[in-house]
Amino acid sequence: xxxxxxxxxxxxxxxxxxxxxxxxxxxxxxxxxxxxxxxxxxxxxxxxxxxxxxxxxxxxxxxxxxxxxxxxxxxxxxxxxxxxxxxxxxxxxxxxxxxxxxxxxxxxxxxxxxxxxxxxxxxxxxxxxxxxxxxxxxxxxxxxxxxxxxxxxxxxxxxxxxxxxxxxxxxxxxxxxxxxxxxxxxxxxxxxxxxxxxxxxxxxxxxxxxxxxxxxxxxxxxxxxxxxxxxxxxxxxxxxxxxxxxxxxxxxxxxxxxxxxxxxxxxxxxxxxxxxxxxxxxxxxxxxxxxxxxxxxxxxxxxxxxxxxxxxxxxxxxxxxxxxxxxxxxxxxxxxxxxxxxxxxxxxxxxxxxxxxxxxxxxxxxxxxxxxxxxxxxxxxxxxxxxxxxxxxxxxxxxxxxxxxxxxxxxxxxxxxxxxxxxxxxxxxxxxxxxxxxxxxxxxxxxxxxxxxxxxxxxxxxxxxxxxxxxxxxxxxxxxxxxxxxxxxxxxxxxxxxxxxxxxxxxxxxxxxxxxxxxxxxxxxxxxxxxxxxxxxxxxxx
Amino acid sequence: xxxxxxxxxxxxxxxxxxxxxxxxxxxxxxxxxxxxxxxxxxxxxxxxxxxxxxxxxxxxxxxxxxxxxxxxxxxxxxxxxxxxxxxxxxxxxxxxxxxxxxxxxxxxxxxxxxxxxxxxxxxxxxxxxxxxxxxxxxxxxxxxxxxxxxxxxxxxxxxxxxxxxxxxxxxxxxxxxxxxxxxxxxxxxxxxxxxxxxxxxxxxxxxxxxxxxxxxxxxxxxxxxxxxxxxxxxxxxxxxxxxxxxxxxxxxxxxxxxxxxxxxxxxxxx
Numbered sequence: 094x095x096x097x098x099x100x101x102x103x104x105x106x107x108x109x110x111x112x113x114x115x116x117x118x119x120x121x122x123x124x125x126x127x128x129x130x131x132x133x134x135x136x137x138x139x140x141x142x143x144x145x146x147x148x149x150x151x152x153x154x155x156x157x158x159x160x161x162x163x164x165x166x167x168x169x170x171x172x173x174x175x176x177x178x179x180x181x182x183x184x185x186x187x188x189x190x191x192x193x194x195x196x197x198x199x200x201x202x203x204x205x206x207x208x209x210x211x212x213x214x215x216x217x218x219x220x221x222x223x224x225x226x227x228x229x230x231x232x233x234x235x236x237x238x239x240x241x242x243x244x245x246x247x248x249x250x251x252x253x254x255x256x257x258x259x260x261x262x263x264x265x266x267x268x269x270x271x272x273x274x275x276x277x278x279x280x281x282x283x284x285x286x287x288x289x290x291x292x293x294x295x296x297x298x299x300x301x302x303x304x305x306x307x308x309x310x311x312x313x314x315x316x317x318x319x320x321x322x323x324x325x326x327x328x329x330x331x332x333x334x335x336x337x338x339x340x341x342x343x344x345x346x347x348x349x350x351x352x353x354x355x356x357x358x359x360x361x362x363x364x365x366x367x368x369x370x371x372x373x374x375x376x377x378x379x380x381x382x383x384x385x386x387x388x389x390x391x392x393x394x395x396x397x398x399x400x401x402x403x404x405x406x407x408x409x410x411x412x413x414x415x416x417x418x419x420x421x422x423x424x425x426x427x428x429x430x431x432x433x434x435x436x437x438x439x440x441x442x443x444x445x446x447x448x449x450x451x452x453x454x455x456x457x458x459x460x461x462x463x464x465x466x467x468x469x470x471x472x473x474x475x476x477x478x479x480x481x482x483x484x485x486x487x488x489x490x491x492x493x494x495x496x497x498x499x500x501x502x503x504x505x506x507x508x509x510x511x512x513x514x515x516x517x518x519x520x521x522x523x524x525x526x527x528x529x530x531x532x533x534x535x536x537x538x539x540x541x542x543x544x545x546x547x548x549x550x551x552x553x554x555x556x557x558x559x560x561x562x563x564x565x566x567x568x569x570x571x572x573x574x575x576x577x578x579x580x581x582x583x584x585x586x587x588x589x590x591x592x593x594x595x596x597x598x599x600x601x602x603x604x605x606x607x608x609x610x611x612x613x614x615x616x617x618x619x620x621x622x623x624x625x626x627x628x629x630x631x632x633x634x635x
Numbered sequence: 636x637x638x639x640x641x642x643x644x645x646x647x648x649x650x651x652x653x654x655x656x657x658x659x660x661x662x663x664x665x666x667x668x669x670x671x672x673x674x675x676x677x678x679x680x681x682x683x684x685x686x687x688x689x690x691x692x693x694x695x696x697x698x699x700x701x702x703x704x705x706x707x708x709x710x711x712x713x714x715x716x717x718x719x720x721x722x723x724x725x726x727x728x729x730x731x732x733x734x735x736x737x738x739x740x741x742x743x744x745x746x747x748x749x750x751x752x753x754x755x756x757x758x759x760x761x762x763x764x765x766x767x768x769x770x771x772x773x774x775x776x777x778x779x780x781x782x783x784x785x786x787x788x789x790x791x792x793x794x795x796x797x798x799x800x801x802x803x804x805x806x807x808x809x810x811x812x813x814x815x816x817x818x819x820x821x822x823x824x825x826x827x828x829x830x831x832x833x834x835x836x837x838x839x840x841x842x843x844x845x846x847x848x849x850x851x852x853x854x855x856x857x858x859x860x861x862x863x864x865x866x867x868x869x870x871x872x873x874x875x876x877x878x879x880x881x882x883x884x885x886x887x888x889x890x891x892x893x894x895x896x897x898x899x900x901x902x903x904x905x
Contacts, residue, residue: 108754108755108788108900108901108902109729109733109900109901109902109903110732110753110754110898110899110900110901111729111899111901112731172905174728264730264731265728265731266731362724362728363728363729365899365901366899366901367905368905469727473723473724482723482727483723484721484723484726484727484730486707486708486711486721486726486730486734487707487708488730489707489726489727489730489731489734490727490730491723491727633724634724634903634904635724635725635728635729635903635904
């Protein structure tokens, strides 16, 4: 379709039913920004942040709604699958569009593998351990402990990789269905956890924890009050619990519950009425509101029931002095405690399953579809071999794209198993890279859209101004500025591990790699007699 | 080339594809406006007079076809062997329900659907080769299914109404599946199971009456045409009303229009 923004396509294709409804995209966007991953991150950040009250950081993090708002407008203007790649390459320059998207695809491929790995390590493993304890079943306890190992996580992660690849081959409808199931189970688990924490209360948790540790044994388990022993143990190890006050790193962290809720942009061509700003705002910003409320409730009861001092102390011990504790990583304890306070095996199973899913598999479908749609879009634009975009009539999906996603995820899974500590470090230090890749430049694109592509803006549904300034320009500027703030926060806190040269390169260097790759590919294609500039002169039709 | 020759060329190409598919054991049928045109050759002049797309240009721009899902690979090979280029974007994103092919010189495109048609409402054309409805007629769907395919449209536009006028004018009504007739049994069977489809179908049939009267006033329809179409519409409405409804239909009828009763359908390109 030409870039005039007007429908010059004379021939209409018979009515098309798009698969993704408003409810589907609401769940999809909520999944993309699940706060449970932040919950797990909290257990690490609390060991170094000067204040641990993440709840106080939420108001400031709401500025990140500008991301969902900007994306809602961009998608309404370009209701095409491919997200940032489509907007940026067609409005700014193809090299920039590809560069930033390349970085996103690279890192999200890594995170896809990570979710396959992490669910066993930090979710199902500790969950089974707790279930075994509640049911007095040593088999379950041992199974849970076994799953919390690199090789088990790799093997089971591979099974998940196979499963989701086969699901992707069967089409978008089944992927959306799977996402809805995972999302519902996650929300159910979170609701059960919140309810259980509210009912059990602080003293109730102390009693449960003490009983659990007594059965586990070890130096903490044999103490008269294991709960207090944990706090004392962290102090003895040199840890001072930060005061429960506002802290800037948590603004960046709590933002993560909101900032990814635009992910339906990557499947916009398959979303019903994606050309409606109102609908996009409901599914994007609405999902952000939902996530923030849920996160606030969860953290409120987390502090009230488990106790801030205890959580911070235990997090420190898990990270720096884990001897005598059942958990290797601090992330595992949250899942375990949610199961513990549920008390009944059924409620514990729901809670543990929900929390496990909400921190890991809830991201799989959204990541998978984003990666595959971007690879497909690159191939359609001749940046990848055309063969990649071949669609097999039996599977009616781009089979080579899906296989590529599988292979790349499998390579990362292998690396995670072989070098688990190195990859935890990489994971931790690449928090901001993927976000910057898909949130900074679209802000610039949005701000400049009314000026660089006046023809598109004039006929778009987002043509609204305040004091003569297009709303999308204002929103885009706020979005990009907020992303710069996020980068500053992550880079200026040494404990995030980003300020050193290697992590800096990991976070932002892939953009440079993508930029160089674009020009190399363009030159290679030119020699083959293919001018890829022609593809970028048009907006993809879907 | 005149518009009439362009239309004839399109029809010829479409029939050639269906015939090639038949030769290879693939059940492929025309549907939509082109199928109605093929099934009512004696009323081609009426079609031209009604001018479904307005102006003096071609009356048909694209082709709609349907096959069985189990034969989609074989059908794909038919199209590609004849030089038609598959649209990979449409196949990748919407391949669950349709494939799209472009004429080698880009003159037109062909939508290929599968036996379970999902538009504003559903129309099921049978489980598979040998057991479905596609084999009941050749080279198009049966007249009853062509009628239902149009009646299911929630936001029907005038070109579809004109298609219905010609389809009704060109066929008699019968109870069963009889030769070149519209099977009332088939129409009533579908509409008595699906309240939403029934609601929109009735509304569309009433629009056919309304527009037919207008076309008569404009001289596009003769008196005989109007009487014939009117009597057939009234007969269909009566037959459908008298057909017992399923429990699911009755349950849905209690909700009525308080809840949306159709599926949203959009254009491919927005």
